[in-house]
Amino acid sequence: MEKLKVAVLGLGTVGSGVPLILKEHQEKISLVTGVEIVVEQALVRDEAEKVDLAKHYDIQLTTDYQEILSNPEIQVVVELIGQIEPAKTYIIQALESGKHVVTANKDLLALHGKELVETANKHQRDLYYEAAVAGGIPILRTIANSLAADNITCVRGILNGTTNYMLTKMANEGWSYEQALDEAQALGFAESDPTNDVDGIDAAYKVAILTQFAFGMSIDLADIDKKGIRGMSSDDIQMAQQLGYIVKLLGSSKKTNGSVSAEVGPVLVPADHPLASVQNEMNAVYVQSSGVRESMYYGPGAGAKPTATSVVSDIITVAKNIRLGISGHMFNSYASETVLTKDEDIESKYYFSVNVEDKVGQFLKLTQIITEAGASIDQLIQQKSDGKQARIVAITHLMTKAQMAEVAKQINRVSEFELVASYQVWTD
Amino acid sequence: MEKLKVAVLGLGTVGSGVPLILKEHQEKISLVTGVEIVVEQALVRDEAEKVDLAKHYDIQLTTDYQEILSNPEIQVVVELIGQIEPAKTYIIQALESGKHVVTANKDLLALHGKELVETANKHQRDLYYEAAVAGGIPILRTIANSLAADNITCVRGILNGTTNYMLTKMANEGWSYEQALDEAQALGFAESDPTNDVDGIDAAYKVAILTQFAFGMSIDLADIDKKGIRGMSSDDIQMAQQLGYIVKLLGSSKKTNGSVSAEVGPVLVPADHPLASVQNEMNAVYVQSSGVRESMYYGPGAGAKPTATSVVSDIITVAKNIRLGISGHMFNSYASETVLTKDEDIESKYYFSVNVEDKVGQFLKLTQIITEAGASIDQLIQQKSDGKQARIVAITHLMTKAQMAEVAKQINRVSEFELVASYQVWTD
Structure with a gap:
């Protein structure tokens, strides 16, 4: 069977999951794509580091990105380094070298999505990033394909697992903010500097990307009001519960008369609403639209295996597109002038x-x-x-x-x- | 702009919704597909019946299916008559005449899916039926595309809105089975003969289709154990609640060591499980898989507008395929030998x-x-x-x-x- 050769940039937890999933589900993937997808090369910081993994999956390790760029056999580059640079340059170089790109980089897509999409478009290459929003939940593809016939009016979601875990513990166990944060850090959900999670910045990146898909509008991160849960009083959580509400940190994007408003902040959700039942580190996105009216998509927002699975589903799409000769179409083709609601x-x-x-x-x-x-x-x-x-x-x-x-x-x-x-x- | 001409068979509630949604979201749909999709013809039982609707949307009414079949301008036939015949013959004739088909017909797909898919395949035409399972929830496309990289182990869902409405009222309001059924009939959720709903037959059709997508296996309706909610005692619902459970009618399909078992029946779901929060006539499908682990898809299972929206999203897919020159690929390309679990x-x-x-x-x-x-x-x-x-x-x-x-x-x-x-x- 023909091979589709992929290079992975960064063999961290998600990166290591990609060859694992490609191997585990090889039969089904080949059935669907008609090719065998293999990780041929991987970019690492230190070649000594991932030797066992590389051996196991027969991956060539390199510390030099040029080796990947100049390898004509590599058709797809999977960027899993995160952050802005060098990820951004690497993606642009890959697209310019005629390679398709899959990434899970929400920061990058939220801040420089437009430029990356334009570069992909110019070179008629695929650029997919389903895993950038809500890890294992296929929300971007759902909005782009299944809700294409619909008019979305509002998208609201629990987009950050760390803070949802903390809020769940504060609500169900009566923990204080500090207790909840300590435990989230001990479990590895929260970084030692939890700013991005607790101040709503991580969720805001995802809101920016969701806004592009739901409304075709590019919103600046600065135009997303960000209110986190830092220092939240458990009294307020208890009070809300007595009034019949569960406090959730929601990222939201709403259309009003053709204009859009996006924000991140704690919201009192009625206890019988489906979003209220989303517990611990799980994520969910709740969509309101004029056709379907309401729908919700629930799943893990992070984690090595769910995120790697989502990345592989993007690689499969790239593989299908190559086979059908239809590469280079935009992941999200909905574009509209950006107007902010007052x-x-x-x-x-x-x-x-x-x-x-x-x-x-x-x-x-x-x-x-x-x-x-x-x-x-x-x-x-x-x-x-x-x-x-x-x-x-x-x-x-x-x-x-x-x-x-x-x-x-x-x-x-x-x-x-x-x-x-x-x-x-x-x-x- | 180029036009894609569609014929709708049956202008009932869903059928009437199709031209409505195509008109309402025309701008966005044209942006995504590059064509203007219009309902050109409609097959009705009596031409006098839908005159106003037809006039409003400029649709030619006919009682003679041959007029549609022989119209070379019609590229897509949308079957919304329901039941087995004449729907089955109409679909096969449409495919044989070189037309693509979109349908919401769950009975037909569950019973004769294999034959229809083979006919579509033979004539290299598209056949989509997203609306056949859980109306407004894009579960089939999600399984076929986004979960292609994953290994699904179990699919369980609230697949029948009528019985979920009844169970919700029995649990929350303490209604008896008879009260709940009366009210469901008064609201138009349940037919005067509620057999298909309350005996789990409707859900079983959907389980058969879900099994095809999740496991690539064709399961006979007779091999799906069907236990409904007919005559259910509200004592048991209350008892389950005291024990921390909510009773839901679930359709389920599960893979065990390469074999599959499918059934429909009442299940005690833990009160804090996301499926337990699915109230009234809403549907939800909960998927367990080795990669993403757990995900849930929630939305309306029926209703004119949600179902019509789902039908139009299929028409959009057909339109995109025509434009890209990739018509005739199977909606679900995952196929595996059917083995039943003992x-x-x-x-x-x-x-x-x-x-x-x-x-x-x-x-x-x-x-x-x-x-x-x-x-x-x-x-x-x-x-x-x-x-x-x-x-x-x-x-x-x-x-x-x-x-x-x-x-x-x-x-x-x-x-x-x-x-x-x-x-x-x-x-x-």
Whole structure:
């Protein structure tokens, strides 16, 4: 059987999974593609490092990318180094050398996707990156193919496994933020510097890519409002639960009258909503559209084997395209002018959690602030007081993001108020 | 822009949705396919019937299928008549006349899929039927494309919206089976003869198609064990809830050592499992595989707009294939010899619910029956007695289907025992 030869850049956990999966499922893959896909070469930092793995799968190791670029037998380059450079240069050089590219690099796609897609297009090569968003969930291909007939209005998802694990433990076990972070780090979910996870940056990269697929719009990372879960109070999680909600960190992208707004932040999701049942490190993407109305895609967001499986499914697509002679078509062919929604046109319900000095008239004061911003309150609850301080929690009716900002500003102006949290409440 | 002309057979609720969605999303569809897709002709039973609709979308109505077959401008036939005949003949004639076919006909695909696929293959035409399984959920395309790199071990799903609606109401509102059925009929979910839904036949069709995609195996409908929810006791649903389970009607297909077993039946699903949160008429398919491990696909299983959207996504695929010159490739190219798993090799935990005469020694007797079958009990609970009769509920450890059948047989042999239910309990 004919061979399709692949080079893998980076033999880390995901990279090592690629030859494993190609071997394990060789029979089925050959049946579907008509070729045998093999990892021929791998780029590593140090040739001494992966000798056993290379021997086992008969992979030539190299520390010199030129050896891969100049090898005419290599038809596909799989980039799994991560970060921006040298990954970006390597991908561009691969495309310019006539090789197809598969990558799982969300940072790169979110920040430089347009340039990479244009380069692939120019050289009529394939560029696939299903694993960049929500690891094992085939959400990009689903949006590009199955929802092509549909008009997506909103995409919201649990896009970061680390923070979902932390929030699950805080909700189910009553852990504090610090406990949850320690445990996530001990389990290897969170890096020693958890910034990208807990501040919502990782999720924002994925939101940028989802926005390209769902709405055909390229959104700058700076235009995605990022609110993480850093330092989140477990009191608020418990409070939300009492009110019938589970707090989830959601990445969302929404279309309103042809414009788009994207953000990452904690959201109070109704306890009986499918997203609320997504536990621990699992991810899920919930899509609203005018045809199908609602659909959800659930699976592991990371992990060596799920991510490697997703990478291999992209390699299979490349293999099929080569065989059919249809390489070079865009993964996502939906493109539309990028227009951002104004804060005055973004609507949601909000949850405000405020520490107040425990004295008469605080309910009235908070109500006034919200009313003066033109919004109104649906639920208002005071939690137990320690005699000096009490916590007031308010859930509003629909209000705009601009009004929310105004309310937050006014709360912060009152010396005896401390705004602990202002989260979105799920709205359909 | 070039036009791709389509004929729709049957302008019922789904059929009427097709021109609607093609019109509503025309811009996006043209962007993705490079052509304008239009419904040119429609086959109806009575030309007087759909005059307004036809006028609105500029569709030629006909009662004579030959007019469509002999129209060289029609490139795609969309079959939405349902049932076996004349749908089957129409599809075969369309393929033989060189037209591509899209259908949502699950009965036909489950019973005659092999013949239809062979006909399409012979004439190098496209045959797509994404909407045949779980309406708005793109599960077939996901299995065929995104999970091609994976080794699926088990597919289980809530595949029938009517029964899921009924079970949701029985669980959440305490309705009886009869109440739930009445309401499902009043809402138009259930037919006046609900047999196909409540006896698990509808779900079994879908299981047959899922088995083809997940394992490449053609399973006869007769080889799918069908246990429905007809007459289900709400006591058992409440009992399951107390034990931490939600009862769902699942269609399942499982691979064990290269053989496959498929069945439809009520299953006790742990309350915190994602399938347990699938409420009302929604569907979901939960896939276990060696690479991605677990993933779930959730959405509407029926309904005019979701189903029509799915049909249009198939038409878009046909349009893309025509444009790329790659028509005639199989929707599902995974094929493997069909081998059925023996009942001795099918393992599950089971839930037995038994009405007993309320006297000493009944626990012992039931325990003996289960032990003698070579199985063992995990939980054993007696519900309140009315003085004469009590109900005993047992959940077993893993046992084989053959052992389960033996236990059921022995229980039925005891004159003071009445076996009310024997359901599977979810096992990973």
